[in-house]
Amino acid sequence: MIKVGIIGGAxxxxxxxxxxxxxxxxxxIAFVQSTSQAGLPITDIHSDLVGDTVLSFASDVDYSVDVLFLCMGHGRSRSFVExxxxxxxxxIIDLSNDYRLKDAAEGFVYGLPELNIERIQQSDKIANPGCFATAIQLALLPLAKAGQLNEVHIHAVTGSTGAGQACTSTTHFSWRNNNASVYKSFEHQxxxxxxxxxxxLQPxxxxDINFVPMRGNYSRGILASVYLNCDLSEEDAKVLFEKYYSExxxxxxxxxxxxxxxVVNTNKALVYVKKHGTKLHIVSVIDNLLKGASGQAVQNMNLLFGLDEAEGLQLKPVAF
Incomplete structure (x- = not known):
């Protein structure tokens, strides 16, 4: 059994x-550490786990584990790792953005399996991708591999859980419900x-990659609508995508x-390809908390330890 420790468990x-x-x-799971909730039962915070665990949040870190998942939020992982x-x-599998970019990686491998599966398998430190980044890249990777990228336009909407658990003026119910808004246009992290x-893939x-993110009035899930000019026919584009993702x-x-x-409640990504005149339109949908975060982190753990990539991730979508 792989002994797991989780840092920042709330x-x-x-x-x-x-x-x-x-x-x-x-x-x-050997321990789940939380500075703010230490000593409390995990089910006090994660009430969906009632009946599944009797663990309480730990204050200390046990470094005898096989893998540490860092869930502390952006900007805090680096000081912990040091x-x-x-x-x-x-x-180490870090779910923040601290090590995702090459100039800050410090030995961490960017953990998008559909891009770097062999490098992930040979690594000890993984920078788990961002949720929007995952959905958007899955819409673009086959085109980049084939040298077919040009200026890209993206509109993508995410659920409120993408903003984290802390309540802000744009996440509390009375503002988010029956509402929609654009944020961080053309400058999302x-x-x-x-x-x-x-x-x-395409040196x-x-x-430009033009990205307009939106806040949706629902809890979880990302839909990315991506389009660009493309000389490929619809049939050739579908073949390109199917071949890239076949394994x-x-x-x-x-x-x-x-x-x-x-896709909500699963580690799946669904990709739809359609041609409209000279434009190729790609729709990509994922669960921001699973394929966009924790599910992908477990997928990376499986790869790191030589397990079946889908071990523990055969999850049923909510569907309705």
Whole structure:
């Protein structure tokens, strides 16, 4: 069994991670650390786990584990990693954005399996991708691999859990309910990692990636609507996508325009390709907390330890 430790256990991503790992046949949770909730039962915060665990939040870190998942939020992982004792021999999977970009990676491998599966398998430290970044890259990777990228236009909407558990003026119920809004137009923090991945596959790419993110009035899920000029026919584009994802366990190229409920509660990504005149339109849907965060982190853990990539991740979507 893989001994797991979770750092920063009170947030949404940690809650989903705990839920998955409690039912993972090859993993065992050794501790869940939380500075703010130390000593309290995990079920006091993650009430969906009532009946599934009797663990309480720990205040200290046990470095005898095989893998540490860092769920502390952006900007805090780096200071934690710098204090890890040299005696620690385990692996690290960071769910923040601290190590995603190449100039800040410090030995961390960017953990998008559909891009870097072999590098992930050979690594000890993984920078888990961002949620918007995952959905958008899955819409673009096959085109970049084929050298077909040019200027890209993206509108994508995410659920409120993408903003984290802390309540803000744009996440509390009375503002978010029956509402929608645009934020961080053309300057979202995930653009950096998206751009680096595109250059990895298409080194000559030098066009804009225009990204307008939106807040949706629902809890979880991302829908990315991506389009660009493309000389490929619709049939050739579909073949390109199907070939690229043929050996990837969680990405499915579908024939019908997908919706978010098909993927919520799963590690799946559905990708739909359609040609409109000179424009190629790609729709990509994922669960921001699973394929966009904790599910992908467990997928990376499976790869790090030589397990079946889908171990513990056969989850049913909400569907309705």
């Amino acid at each position: 947030g949404y991503t940690a809650g989903e991670l705990i839920r998955i790992l409690l039912n993972h046949p090859k993993a065992s 204090k890890i004792p040299a005696s620690f021999k385990g692996k 995930h653009l950096g990692e998206i751009g680096e991945s595109m250059l990895q 000559a790419f030098n066009q 990837h366990r969680f990405v499915f190229v579908v024939d019908k325009n997908p919706d978010i409920k098909q």
